[in-house]
Amino acid sequence: MNEVPDMANFEQAGAPRPKFGFTESELAAMPTVYREDLLAGQVVLISGGGSGIGKGLAFLAARLGADVIICGRRAEKLETTADAIERHVGKRPLPVSMSIREPEEVDALFDRIYTDYGRLDHLVNNAGGQFPQDAIDFSRKGWMSVIDLNLNGTWWMMQAAAQRWREAGSGGNIVSVVANVERGMPQAAHTCAARAGVIYLSKTLATEWAPHNIRVNCVAPGVIESEGFHVYPEEALARFHDANPMKRRGDVWDVAEAVVYLMAPSGKFITGDLLVIDGGQAQNGAVWPAGRPDYFGGKAPNGV
Ligand SMILES: CCC/C=C/C(=O)SCCNC(=O)CCNC(=O)[C@H](O)C(C)(C)COP(=O)([O-])OP(=O)([O-])OC[C@H]1O[C@@H](n2cnc3c(N)ncnc32)[C@H](O)[C@@H]1OP(=O)([O-])[O-]
Numbered sequence: 001m002n003e004v005p006d007m008a009n010f011e012q013a014g015a016p017r018p019k020f021g022f023t024e025s026e027l028a029a030m031p032t033v034y035r036e037d038l039l040a041g042q043v044v045l046i047s048g049g050g051s052g053i054g055k056g057l058a059f060l061a062a063r064l065g066a067d068v069i070i071c072g073r074r075a076e077k078l079e080t081t082a083d084a085i086e087r088h089v090g091k092r093p094l095p096v097s098m099s100i101r102e103p104e105e106v107d108a109l110f111d112r113i114y115t116d117y118g119r120l121d122h123l124v125n126n127a128g129g130q131f132p133q134d135a136i137d138f139s140r141k142g143w144m145s146v147i148d149l150n151l152n153g154t155w156w157m158m159q160a161a162a163q164r165w166r167e168a169g170s171g172g173n174i175v176s177v178v179a180n181v182e183r184g185m186p187q188a189a190h191t192c193a194a195r196a197g198v199i200y201l202s203k204t205l206a207t208e209w210a211p212h213n214i215r216v217n218c219v220a221p222g223v224i225e226s227e228g229f230h231v232y233p234e235e236a237l238a239r240f241h242d243a244n245p246m247k248r249r250g251d252v253w254d255v256a257e258a259v260v261y262l263m264a265p266s267g268k269f270i271t272g273d274l275l276v277i278d279g280g281q282a283q284n285g286a287v288w289p290a291g292r293p294d295y296f297g298g299k300a301p302n303g304v
């Protein structure tokens with residue numbers, strides 16, 4: 001696996017800009033279609049909020065007045081992101097280091113949120129990911145790890161939230177960031193299986209949990225330029241823009257604003273749905289996250 005670049009520290013380290021995605025100053029200044037107090041008084045939990053799409057959403061939610069909690073495995077990354085949001089937006093998210101794969105750590109996270117804030121309005125299941133590989137070569141551990149993260153981990157978070165909301169009689173809102181799986185995902189079959197599971201889990205919960213006033217939706221990003229791109233080889237990255245008819249990568253703001261649409265009153269009659277943010281990729285073709293094989297006509301003019 002490629003080494004994970006410490007993207008969260010790039011500004012402090014004086015590096016010019018992140019290899020993928022926006023700088024913190026850019027996230028603080030991105031224009032938004034939303035009014036600045038849209039989420040005032042609301043508490044928003046974002047898993048994987050220390051990097052990439054989750055970090056972009058954490059900036060946006062804080063800018064819209066929410067109290068934000070960001071969780072993920074790496075404490076240092078979360079602290080750095082929390083510091084940056086405090087510095088740029090004037091409101092510090094609560095960083096909580098934990099793994100969504102561990103139900104006990106999920107319970108402890110929710111206990112902490114209810115102790116500190118007394119409520120939770122929105123859960124955004126953004127933590128997730130995978131490695132690119134042909135399915136025929138998956139190791140048992142690799143398969144288990146991707147399913148555990150994306151399906152089981154997401155479920156532990158959903159159930160913990162819903163149980164707190166039922167107990168409080170408050171209702172709540174869940175948005176899960178999945179992936180565009182409509183045409184399958186060659187070289188990412190493990191994540192395709194897990195994300196399809198989350199989509200149909202969400203559709204089911206939307207009905208089961210409607211009596212508790214809980215809405216459950218998913219957003220499916222296509223190719224979104226973020227720190228998460230470090231997982232993919234250069235030859236695959238060079239072709240990512242080809243996956244959609246717009247011939248470009250989306251950005252984390254595209255996803256962040258879509259998530260807020262579902263969180264805000266604009267989404268109050270939407271549940272059990274899947275919002276696809278992919279520049280038309282679903283109509284176009286596969287991404288090939290490990291690089292397009294020759295068999296599928298993969299060679300670009302520059303040979304990658
Ligand atoms: C497609 C374009 C659009 C999508 C974009 C995005 O999603 S961007 C977002 C992108 N962001 C992310 O994806 C971020 C989150 N993703 C991750 O943290 C990892 O990809 C994870 C889900 C595998 C968890 O990893 P972890 O170490 O915490 O978990 P662990 O210790 O439980 O199991 C590890 C096991 O997995 C296996 N294995 C791992 N790599 C490879 C490989 N290259 N090759 C083969 N196998 C590989 C290997 O078996 C390894 O065990 P080993 O051999 O070491 O004993």
Ligand SMILES: NC(=O)C1=CN([C@@H]2O[C@H](COP(=O)(O)OP(=O)(O)OC[C@H]3O[C@@H](n4cnc5c(N)ncnc54)[C@H](OP(=O)(O)O)[C@@H]3O)[C@@H](O)[C@H]2O)C=CC1
Nearest residue numbers: 048051052053072073074099100127128129223224226228
């Ligand atoms: N960028 C893209 O093109 C696309 C992204 N997606 C999905 O969007 C989501 C965000 O990805 P993106 O921002 O691009 O990439 P990132 O790799 O930056 O985001 C993944 C986040 O998940 C966190 N995470 C991973 N494992 C765990 C765990 N066990 N417990 C808690 N947190 C965890 C990571 O933090 P840490 O490592 O510190 O735990 C990280 O912050 C992911 O689910 C991704 O698969 C889907 C389709 C396309």
